[in-house]
Amino acid sequence: MNLWKFSKRNMIHFFMILLMLPIVFMIIWLFVSSVYNYNSGRFSWVNWQFLTRSFELEGISFPIIWPIVMNTVVFGLLITVIDLLVAIPAAYAFSRLNFFGKGFALKFLFIMGSFPGITLLITSFFIMMYLGLLNTVFAVVVLSAAGMIPWHVYILKGFFDEVSWDLEFSGMIDGCSRFKCLYQIILPNMLSGISAIAIYAFMGAYGEWLLIKLFIFDNTKLTLAGYLAKVIFTDDDKVTNIGLITAIGLFYTIPIGIFYLFTQSTMMKVTIGGSKGV
Amino acid sequence: MIKLEGISKKFGDTTALENVSLDIKRGEFVALLGPSGCGKSTTLMILAGLLRPSSGQVYFDGKMVNNVEPKDRDIGMVFQSYALYPHMSVIDNIAFPLKQRKVKKKERYQKAREIAAMLQIDQLTDRMPSQLSGGQQQRVAMARALAKDPLFLLLDEPMSNLDARLKVDVRDEIRRLQLKLGITTIIVTHDQEEAMAVADKIAILQNGKIQQYGTPEELFMKPVNLFVAHFMGNPPMNILKCDFLRNGNERVLSGEGFVYNILSTKKLSSEFKGAKVVLGARPHHIQISKVQQENSIPAKVVLVEQLGREKLIKVLLGDNENTTNFIRILSPTDLNVTYDERVFLTLDSEAIHIFDEETGKVIT
Structure with missing residues (x-):
């Protein structure tokens, strides 16, 4: 019996490690590619020079990376905050209140969430141009948040639905106004949902490069994803610098890995739709 | 208040x-x-x-x-x-x-x-x-x-x-x-x-x-009505549909498998003029006896449940096999009746309730 248990656990570990190997291998390869030149067969840290100084490569200027890391964090937090500030009250209304056109609005949200944002790019570009908001962080923040909010409202509504009416009624009887009920009783009981949405929003912002590529022309307003996109999408006649891509790519991945280590326990509790994991 | x-x-x-x-x-x-x-x-x-x-x-x-x-x-x-x-x-x-x-x-x-x-x-x-x-x-x-x-x-x-x-x-x-x-x-x-x-x-x-x-x-x-009577009490009150017959001073309830003479002291609501009523009797207000008495109802035992403090007895009313009217009775455990035994029931006239079948309202 004990032996069976022991070997069963070993089997699980064995397969988990087996499945993990390709990913570990890829990360190691990324690192090796960034420091090893296959043609000359020499090791060098030259591809990591963005850590210490700005430089120019084949006509493209690369600023030093730390202000861009800062930009990324600010940009990510800004989108997360805006996303939560809009999505939480909206989801609360969809879950708890009855209002005219609720069913229609929900369906519309669903369509909005499913609509590929890329098809709206041209219109968004013109709108931002007429509003004079091109090359501003504001434009990217608004468009990026607008793209995420419909789904997040949908998911958060599921979490609100999970909190029983009795709890809210109880709060009202114990002396809370509707608003107090929301932040003293309901929100603390759906923290896992809110943190999930916050993580989605931050990750979405972290990975956002198309909007940045399109709307930001200024090196000082780049985020990490945009920085990476700068190397990949060079002009056709230029040779792509694989070493530099792998170096920036690896640098770009590290924070996500660290972030995941801290948030995975929250993420594991959540399934989309709002029910808690068993 | x-x-x-x-x-x-x-x-x-x-x-x-x-x-x-x-x-x-x-x-x-x-x-x-x-x-x-x-x-x-x-x-x-x-x-x-x-x-x-x-x-x-x-x-x-x-x-x-x-x-x-x-x-x-x-x-x-x-x-x-x-x-x-x-x-x-x-x-x-x-x-x-x-x-x-x-x-x-x-x-x-x-x-x-x-x-x-x-x-x-x-x-x-x-x-x-x-x-x-x-x-x-x-x-x-x-x-x-x-x-x-x-x-x-x-x-x-x-x-x-x-x-x-x-x-x-x-x-x-x-x-x-x-x-x-x-x-x-x-x-x-x-x-x-x-x-x-x-x-x-x-x-x-x-x-x-x-x-x-x-x-x-x-x-x-x-x-005051059939619903309250049936809802209060466990086991619930027995409910029997029957005809209300007036014969001079005598008032008789006649239903499937039973005839029961209401004792003349029992007052009925003067508003009631109809002919269809419902008789309600609580399980503990019915006595079982093995010999026929005046105004008793013949019945056959179909189920005896030992509840500990008392017995719950289910009987089929009437002296032939064709009736479907059955009632539940709570009786002391020392009463010894068995399945299929013929018995006679006496109702406590003061404790019965009579309801108008149409409105469900009590008329006793």
Whole structure:
């Protein structure tokens, strides 16, 4: 019996490690590619020079990376905050209140969430141009948040639905106004949902490069994803610098890995739709 | 004093409550009793202010409170699910209503501890609700409801999630507390035994209407209609459809498998002129005998259940095999009858109830 248990656990570990190997291998390869030149067969840290100084490569200027890391964090937090500030009250209304056109609005949200944002790019570009908001962080923040909010409202509504009416009624009887009920009783009981949405929003912002590529022309307003996109999408006649891509790519991945280590326990509790994991 | 005046509540096209009026005196323990969907919980929600009545007025101490928010109504409430705040410890749960009243921290925890001690949960105060058993959660919910010394206590099926033995303990406890604090209490329940055990007065509801409002004895002994008669008491009252025959001074009930002569001392409502009635007799008001007596009804035993303190005997009425009218009788355990045995039943003439079949109203 004990032996069976022991070997069963070993089997699980064995397969988990087996499945993990390709990913570990890829990360190691990324690192090796960034420091090893296959043609000359020499090791060098030259591809990591963005850590210490700005430089120019084949006509493209690369600023030093730390202000861009800062930009990324600010940009990510800004989108997360805006996303939560809009999505939480909206989801609360969809879950708890009855209002005219609720069913229609929900369906519309669903369509909005499913609509590929890329098809709206041209219109968004013109709108931002007429509003004079091109090359501003504001434009990217608004468009990026607008793209995420419909789904997040949908998911958060599921979490609100999970909190029983009795709890809210109880709060009202114990002396809370509707608003107090929301932040003293309901929100603390759906923290896992809110943190999930916050993580989605931050990750979405972290990975956002198309909007940045399109709307930001200024090196000082780049985020990490945009920085990476700068190397990949060079002009056709230029040779792509694989070493530099792998170096920036690896640098770009590290924070996500660290972030995941801290948030995975929250993420594991959540399934989309709002029910808690068993 | 609570007063409901002509309360109606509609949800879309369905009517949940229709013209409900109720008077509750200070210090009274009132049960709202009825089957599910009868409107008892809706009534409680309206009292709590969680629902607005479609029409009618609610008065607390003579003041109309229709538009008063639940938080300003000075009530404590225990929900069926207990609705303890899962993210707060027991003591924080109990102190929460006081916190909302901006009672100082030290004061409110002291008060919460007093209440916890009164409900014998003072050793659980640091636990989280998820670490408590059902009975303990119920006590915490009671403590939280009582913490702010409310004017009224509302209990919504507070015992339906407890097992049978615990239920009896808890209902005694609730009654003891209510008497000790003298707090006006309204309990919603579907369990007539529970209502009879704790309440000073019972309002029995069906289809959104109050059928009868009175003391448990009144409801049990003098039901005003068939619904109340059938709902109160377990096993339920035996109900037999029959014809009402007038023959000079004699009044005879004749149904499938039985004929019964109502003793002339029994008064009947003079309003009743019809011919179709329903005879109601409680299981313990029927005697079984092995010999025929005057005005007795022949029957055949089809089932004998030993309940411990007494026997529950099911008999088929009539002296031939073709009847389908059967009734249940509670009799002392020393009565020795067996399956298929022929017996004779005598009804206690003073204890029977006769209802108009058409309206269901009592005519005795």
